[in-house]
Amino acid sequence: MDDTTAGQALANTLYRQIGKGLVRTDAPGKAVGKTKFAGDHSLPGMLHAVVLRSPVASARLVKLEVEKARALPGVACVLTSRELPDRLAPTDIPGQTGQVRMNTDQQILVRERIRYFGEPLALIAAETVDLARQAADLIKFELEPLLGVYDPEEAMRPGAPVVQGEDNIVATHKIKKGDMAEGFAAADKIVENTFRTQFIEHAFLEPEVGLAWVDENDVINIRVSTQVIEHFRFIADTVGVPHNKVRILGSLVGGGFGGKEDITVEIYLALLTMHTGRPVRLEFSREDSFVGHGKRHPFVMTYRTGVTNDGLITALEVRLTADAGAYVFLSPYVLLYATVAAPGPYRIDNLSVDAKAVATNNMYTSAFRGFGSAQACIAYEQQMDEIALSLGIDRIELRRRNYLKTGEPISTGYPISSAIWTEKCVEQAWAALGEPTPSTATTRIGRGIAAYQQCYGRLTFLHDTSEAWVGVEVDGTVVVRSGVTDIGAGQASTLAQISAEVLGVNLSNVVVYNSDSATTPLAGTTTATRATYMTGNAVKLAAEAVRDRLVGRAALHFGVVPSEIVLGDNQISVADHPDRFMPFVDVVRMCAAEGIHRSELAIFRAPFTDRLDPETGQGQAHPDYTFGAHAVEVEVDIETGEVTILKSIAAHDVGQAINPVAVEGQIEGGAAQGQGYALCEEMIYREGKLTTPSFAEYLIPTAMDVPNVQCIILESRSGLGPFGAKGIGEPALTPVAPAIANAVSDAIGVRIYDLPITPERIVAALKAREGGC
Amino acid sequence: MTFERKLSIRINGQTVQAAVPAHRTLLEMLRDLGHVDVKRGCEKGDCGACAVLIDGEAIDSCLVLAWTVEGKDVVTVAGLGDAEAPHPLQKAFIANGAVQCGYCIPGMIIAAQSMLNETPNPNEDNIRLALSGNLCRCTGYKKIFEAVETAAAMIRGEAIR
Numbered sequence: 042m043d044d045t046t047a048g049q050a051l052a053n054t055l056y057r058q059i060g061k062g063l064v065r066t067d068a069p070g071k072a073v074g075k076t077k078f079a080g081d082h083s084l085p086g087m088l089h090a091v092v093l094r095s096p097v098a099s100a101r102l103v104k105l106e107v108e109k110a111r112a113l114p115g116v117a118c119v120l121t122s123r124e125l126p127d128r129l130a131p132t133d134i135p136g137q138t139g140q141v142r143m144n145t146d147q148q149i150l151v152r153e154r155i156r157y158f159g160e161p162l163a164l165i166a167a168e169t170v171d172l173a174r175q176a177a178d179l180i181k182f183e184l185e186p187l188l189g190v191y192d193p194e195e196a197m198r199p200g201a202p203v204v205q206g207e208d209n210i211v212a213t214h215k216i217k218k219g220d221m222a223e224g225f226a227a228a229d230k231i232v233e234n235t236f237r238t239q240f241i242e243h244a245f246l247e248p249e250v251g252l253a254w255v256d257e258n259d260v261i262n263i264r265v266s267t268q269v270i271e272h273f274r275f276i277a278d279t280v281g282v283p284h285n286k287v288r289i290l291g292s293l294v295g296g297g298f299g300g301k302e303d304i305t306v307e308i309y310l311a312l313l314t315m316h317t318g319r320p321v322r323l324e325f326s327r328e329d330s331f332v333g334h335g336k337r338h339p340f341v342m343t344y345r346t347g348v349t350n351d352g353l354i355t356a357l358e359v360r361l362t363a364d365a366g367a368y369v370f371l372s373p374y375v376l377l378y379a380t381v382a383a384p385g386p387y388r389i390d391n392l393s394v395d396a397k398a399v400a401t402n403n404m405y406t407s408a409f410r411g412f413g414s415a416q417a418c419i420a421y422e423q424q425m426d427e428i429a430l431s432l433g434i435d436r437i438e439l440r441r442r443n444y445l446k447t448g449e450p451i452s453t454g455y456p457i458s459s460a461i462w463t464e465k466c467v468e469q470a471w472a473a474l475g476e477p478t479p480s481t482a483t484t485r486i487g488r489g490i491a492a493y494q495q496c497y498g499r500l501t502f503l504h505d506t507s508e509a510w511v512g513v514e515v516d517g518t519v520v521v522r523s524g525v526t527d528i529g530a531g532q533a534s535t536l537a538q539i540s541a542e543v544l545g546v547n548l549s550n551v552v553v554y555n556s557d558s559a560t561t562p563l564a565g566t567t568t569a570t571r572a573t574y575m576t577g578n579a580v581k582l583a584a585e586a587v588r589d590r591l592v593g594r595a596a597l598h599f600g601v602v603p604s605e606i607v608l609g610d611n612q613i614s615v616a617d618h619p620d621r622f623m624p625f626v627d628v629v630r631m632c633a634a635e636g637i638h639r640s641e642l643a644i645f646r647a648p649f650t651d652r653l654d655p656e657t658g659q660g661q662a663h664p665d666y667t668f669g670a671h672a673v674e675v676e677v678d679i680e681t682g683e684v685t686i687l688k689s690i691a692a693h694d695v696g697q698a699i700n701p702v703a704v705e706g707q708i709e710g711g712a713a714q715g716q717g718y719a720l721c722e723e724m725i726y727r728e729g730k731l732t733t734p735s736f737a738e739y740l741i742p743t744a745m746d747v748p749n750v751q752c753i754i755l756e757s758r759s760g761l762g763p764f765g766a767k768g769i770g771e772p773a774l775t776p777v778a779p780a781i782a783n784a785v786s787d788a789i790g791v792r793i794y795d796l797p798i799t800p801e802r803i804v805a806a807l808k809a810r811e812g813g814c
Numbered sequence: 815m816t817f818e819r820k821l822s823i824r825i826n827g828q829t830v831q832a833a834v835p836a837h838r839t840l841l842e843m844l845r846d847l848g849h850v851d852v853k854r855g856c857e858k859g860d861c862g863a864c865a866v867l868i869d870g871e872a873i874d875s876c877l878v879l880a881w882t883v884e885g886k887d888v889v890t891v892a893g894l895g896d897a898e899a900p901h902p903l904q905k906a907f908i909a910n911g912a913v914q915c916g917y918c919i920p921g922m923i924i925a926a927q928s929m930l931n932e933t934p935n936p937n938e939d940n941i942r943l944a945l946s947g948n949l950c951r952c953t954g955y956k957k958i959f960e961a962v963e964t965a966a967a968m969i970r971g972e973a974i975r
Contacts, residue, residue, distance in 0.1 A: 064908055071916030072904040074851025074892035078917065081850035244951050246855050246863055246917040295853075295917030296951050327856040529915025529952050702911035702957075709954030710914065736860035736949060744945040744955045 057609050058542040059764050062702035065534040066548065067293060067527065079266040079292040080250035080324050087252070088117050088166040090313055090323040091173040093180055094332060095151065098158040098367075098402040098729025099189030099202070102151050102182060107163060110176040115168040118317045119176065122152040130279045130308055132370040132407075134503065135269040135566055145369035149279065149308055155184070156204055157367035157404055158730045159332035166313045166321050189402035191729055193364045194341065196399045204367055205400035211365045212373035214380040216394040216452055216658035224356025224391025228347030232428045236344070236420040237795040240364075240724035241337035241717075243409060244741050247295020248330040253310035254320035260559075261311050264290040268297040268528050269566045270558040272304050280311045287311065291556030294567075297528035298714070299408030300334050302568045303370055328734045335370050335407030336724055338363040338398070340379065342420035347391075348428055352439045359383045359420075361396035363413070366405035372398040374500065375406070377653075379413030381662045384452050385421035386463045386494040387443040392452060394658065402729045408568060410714065414495050415775045419796065422491035422779035426786065436783075437471055440464075440492060451494070451666070454659040459696070459767065460757035463492050463668045466692035469753050470672035473690040478674060485677045486687075487788025491776035492670040496663035497570035497768025498761070501650040507575035508562035511540050511583035512640030513591070515633045517611065517626030519544055519551040520640075521583075525564040525576040526556045530770055531703040532572040536580045538699055539763050543584035544591075545608025546625055562642055570768030573699060574664070575645055577763040583643035590637055595628045665760060667767040669693030671712070671776035673748075675784040679807060682800030684720055684785055691777075692753035696760030696767035705752045707773045712750040713742045715777020719785075721746075723797050821884050825849065826893030834880045840866070841875040844890065851892040851920050855949070862948030865921035865928075866890050872928030874921075874947070891920035894927065903927060906965035907958070914952035921948050926962045936966055 070076040095102075107119045129146035151162050163180055167173035189204075190196045196209040205211050225231065251265030261282065270289040277287040294301060306323045313321040325333055340363050347356035361379055365372035376398040383394045411418075429439040444463050450456045471490055480486045499505040509523035521540050527533040537551040554561055564576045588608065595613045596603040599621055607616045614622030632639050653660040674688040691708045698704045721740045725732045733739040760767030778796065786792045791806040818833045825844070834843050841864045844852045852875055855863030859877040866875045867889040895901030900908065903923045913919050922945060929936060929944035936944070941962045942955075950958065 062911065065911070065913070067916070068908045068911075068913040069897055069900070069904075071913045071919050072891075072907045072923065073894075073896050073900055074890065074920050075897060076916060077850065078853075080854070244949075246861060246915070246949060246951055247853070248855070294915060296915040298951070324854070327858065327860075529917075531914070706911055706914055706953055706957065709956045710952045711954070713954035714951070735858055736856055737858065741949060741951065743947075743949065744942045744959070747955050749956050749959075750954060 056542055058538050058548060059699055060697065060701065062700060063538060063548050065531045065703060066537050066553065067531065067534055076293055078247055078295050079264055082252050082264055083322065084252065084254060084320040087320040087322050088168065088317060089170040089173050090164060090166045090309065090321050091170065091177050092161050092309065092329065093163040093165065093177045094159040094161055095155045097155065097184060097186065099187045100155045100184040101187055102153055102155060102162065103185050104183035105162060106181040109179040110165060113172065113176045113179060115172040116165065116176045117319065118166040118313055120150065120164040120312060120316060122148065122150040125149055125312065126281045128279050128281060130304065131275045132303060132368055134371060134374055135272055135302065147368045157402055164309050164313055166317055189729055191401055191403055191726065193362050193399035193401055196401045204402055205369060209400040210397055211369045211400050212376045212398040214377050214396045214658065215656065216380060216383065216392055217656065218454065218659065219391035221356055221358060221391050221393050225347040227355040229350040230431060231345060231347050232431050233345040234424055234427055235794060236342045236423055238340050238416050238419055239796055240339050240404065240726065241409060241722055242331060242724050242739055243298040243300030245296025245298060245300055248325040248327055249301065249305040249334065250324040251306040251310050252320060252322045253314040255314055255318065260286050260288050261314060262288045262290065263307050263310055264292060265307055266294050266301060267291055267305065268294065268301045268526050268568055270524055270526060270556055271563060271566065272307060273558045275304060276307050276311055279308050280315060288559040291526045294526060294528040297567065298410045299412065299568065302408040302566065303335055305334055331734045331739065332731055335405045337409035338372065338375055338406040338413065338416065340416040342416065344420055344424040346424060346428055348432065350432065352432055352434045352442045354387060354389050354443050356391040357384055357389045359394040361394065363398040364403055364406060365398040365400050366403045367400065368405040370405050370407035372406060375408065375413040378496065379417045380658060381452055382414040382417040382494060383421065385418065386445050386461065386492050386668055388445045388449055403726050404731065410771050410774050412771065418491060418493045418775045419779045419782065422776065423782055426783045427792065436490060437467060440467060453653060453662050455661040457665055459665050459761065460694065460759040461668050462694040462755055462757055463670065465755060466668065466670040466694060467492050470670045470690045470692040473751060473753065474672055474674050474688050478676065478687050483678055483680050485679055485788040486674065487677065487784040488674050489780045489782065489784030489787055490670060490672045491779035491783060493772065493776040494666050494668055495772040495775045496666050498574050498647050498664035499569045499571055501648045501661050501664060502652045504649045505565060505575060505647040506644055507564045507579045508642065508644045509564060509576055509579035509583050510562050510640060510642045511580060511587055513587055513629050515630055517550065517629050519546055521551060521553045521580055522561045523555050523564045523576055523580065524558060524561040525572050526567040528567050530707060531700065532567055535573050535577060535699050535703065539577050539580050540584040543581060543588050545613065546611050550611065570770040573766055574762040574768055575647060577766065579643050579645040581763045582645055583641040586641035586643065587639060591628050591632060594632050594637055598631065665767065667693065667769065667772040669772060669776065671780040673780045673784045675781065675788055677785060677788040677803060679789065682803035684798065686716060686748040686781065689748040689750045690753065691750055692755060693769060693772055694755040694757050694767065695769045696762060697756050697758050697765040698754055699764065699766055701754060704754055704769055707769045708752045709750045711773025712777050713747050715774050716747060716781060717742045718796065719778035719781035720797055721799065819881060821880060823883055824887045826889055836881060838880045839876050840878040840880045840883055843880040844875060849890050852890050853917055853920055862921040862925060863918050865924040865948065867924055867928060870928065870931050872925045891923050894923065902968040903962065903965040906961040906968065910957050910961040910964060912953060912957040912961040918948060918950045922950065922958055930966055930969060934966060934970060
């Protein structure tokens with residue numbers, strides 16, 4: 042019996058709801074077109090807004106003439122920086138704690154200096170979108186070009202144009218561990234390579250959209266597609282109202298992936314509805330969306346590894362440079378994740394990491410699934426293959442000799458408590474590739490593997506918490522209230538499943554109210570693979586408190602001790618006495634009649650720590666980590682450079698799958714995103730100007746491109762999430778791109794160090810090799 | 815100055831009269847009329863989120879001027895079935911875990927129905943080709959392919975595994 046089926050069998054005996062691939066509660070509404078997304082609402086008298094953006098990346102705004110636009114009949118409001126309060130918009134990490142604010146503020150609309158292509162110059166609200174666009178066309182502006190800088194390495198040189206701070210370096214992180222000189226002295230060989238990754242677009246299908254109005258209590262309400270309803274604080278600070286005068290109503294989100302983690306349309310909407318006194322709707326066009334939100338950081342990653350002839354890594358020196366773009370946003374945190382993840386799931390006692398995030402006049406970069414850890418994986422797993430090649434050791438064997446094992450300290454010196462099943466995952470994924478596909482005269486077959494370590498839960502120095510309320514109605518139905526947003530992974534349905542398990546009711550008896558900053562307990566962000574871990578635990582705590590009271594009352598009724606009471610299938614019974622039972626609803630009614638509290642508000646706290654040591658990078662960084670591997674077999678057409686993924690196997694230790702079908706969904710989706718990352722996706726900027734502003738230029742994998750991914754779900758039940766779950770949202774993506782890169786290299790015998798590995802680059806690499814022979 | 819014309823269009827089985835400007839796309843018109851189950855994804859025909867059936871064939875409604883569908887039969891995903899009586903495609907998408915964020919799903923189901931009108935017994939290649947104009951960023955498509963296969967079998971009256 043393999044681990045998957047063993048886990049499933051165990052779950053079947055332990056749980057009624059957990060571990061089952063139940064139909065998600067949000068699926069029916071979405072499939073029949075009944076679900077309303079944020080953009081599907083309207084209000085009487087609603088205005089429509091557009092954003093006027095800068096056509097260049099680096100300039101001084103000399104003149105901005107809006108009178109003609111204001112005079113156009115049907116235009117209600119044109120806002121420029123002149124009309125805005127003398128405030129800045131914070132771009133720091135979102136959420137409920139905020140004790141570590143950095144100086145990351147951004148101008149709301151351009152005051153004088155334009156730092157990136159598409160930076161907003163003015164906001165227009167009019168009776169129709171057409172009128173708002175016409176008004177935007179009537180706005181005249183004069184720009185004085187300023188010398189820009191578009192490469193992070195150039196931006197660090199003395200004399201480079203300064204975009205942020207004194208020297209463009211917006212964040213620095215380090216790890217210093219062991220003795221590097223000793224480590225390299227013990228090496229038989231030193232392998233050094235530099236890997237580069239590109240700007241990546243989230244490409245969620247639902248563009249940014251929101252609808253705002255001011256209600257009878259002067260509260261600014263914003264119904265918006267966001268991963269983070271708790272931006273209400275930053276929004277209130279920015280527009281100059283108290284925190285309790287901004288309410289964010291999240292809808293089911295049409296995809297996020299980190300791209301709806303920062304504020305998008307909210308501040309514009311708040312300002313326009315305040316200025317006009319009317320409801321205002323703002324929906325980004327696809328081009329607005331491509332131009333208007335932060336991208337995945339391009340990284341330059343230099344790895345210098347000392348290794349013995351036996352394949353033991355004795356030292357690793359890493360230099361990471363990330364392009365932060367024009368504003369800080371979450372760059373310091375993304376960089377920190379990359380720093381912590383730099384060695385990967387390997388034990389490296391002599392480790393030096395130096396990481397910098399550097400401002401340029403490119404589009405700003407921020408959160409994206411994988412959050413720096415994904416970039417690091419692209420480097421450390423290609424480096425492992427290069428080491429294996431240079432030593433003549435099998436790649437799996439090289440990894441085997443260096444794995445971090447359960448109980449050993451990770452890069453920050455902190456030993457995590459959960460299982461580290463990297464080896465199991467690698468072995469199973471690799472074995473599942475089966476017999477190799479034969480090559481033809483014009484094709485080459487290659488295989489690749491990548492293992493990874495990806496955190497779940499937020500940085501522990503952020504002191505993350507999550508709240509949830511669970512209550513039982515007098516008819517036996519269950520209500521869960523929690524502010525967590527549902528961005529498409531089934532976050533709300535997962536909470537329903539957890540509460541159903543604890544209370545012994547069926548999933549259909551549970552309704553989840555979520556994503557409202559005014560009426561649902563604040564649960565934090567749906568980011569950082571934290572929703573199931575944090576809010577799942579909060580729901581579990583709340584449901585357990587309610588259950589304990591119901592059980593207490595039932596025990597009294599049956600004249601037994603509470604430990605003899607069993608819940609399940611909407612019934613409450615005495616263990617081992619099938620004749621002694623009553624419907625769940627009956628005990629609920631008893632409690633109601635006697636005033637026994639049928640609800641609970643619970644808070645779950647992640648581990649709280651100090652920051653890492655600034656000189657050594659040692660300490661605890663995250664609550665816990667997920668481990669796993671991805672294996673692929675590819676076919677490369679050596680004439681056209683086209684890559685086809687023939688086999689794709691994902692093996693992840695998810696701790697405990699709450700809903701295995703939802704877990705597979707994350708893994709299969711992550712595989713497709715990783716494929717795009719490796720092979721075809723790139724946001725291309727020329728002098729900061731985006732040249733790929735649509736799905737016709739920016740190519741994401743289609744139904745014709747993806748393989749049928751095979752998922753191997755391992756369950757160590759050792760995670761910090763509910764029922765031993767670990768996170769899978771981000772981990773699903775992290776190893777995919779390096780596995781593909783390694784497979785292509787294996788197929789053609791040449792390493793392409795820069796992503797994406799396009800057909801052009803493959804053909805060029807093959808030609809260069811022929812030329813060199 | 816906008817030129818409007820009064821149009822008569824059949825939408826989800828009901829004949830609708832609406833005054834529509836010449837430059838209005840079918841997508842805009844449908845959403846203005848309350849058919850917000852038709853999703854706006856790119857307005858350039860790249861993503862397929864806004865696909866509807868026009869006389870049984872899937873078309874990106876963002877690429878069609880409303881005036882050109884006068885007298886035609888337009889079906890959106892909500893016109894195929896509802897929560898009480900879902901269409902087999904909707905049923906299979908729900909049961910198979912093919913729905914994640916759900917924003918692409920109306921267009922996906924419409925594209926699948928358009929193919930099934932022509933090819934009731936599709937193989938995987940037929941399905942992939944039929945859905946190749948519909949982008950999904952969440953699912954990796956696998957469960958969508960499986961759902962379409964299941965639905966096709968349901969429609970053919972075959973027992974489902």
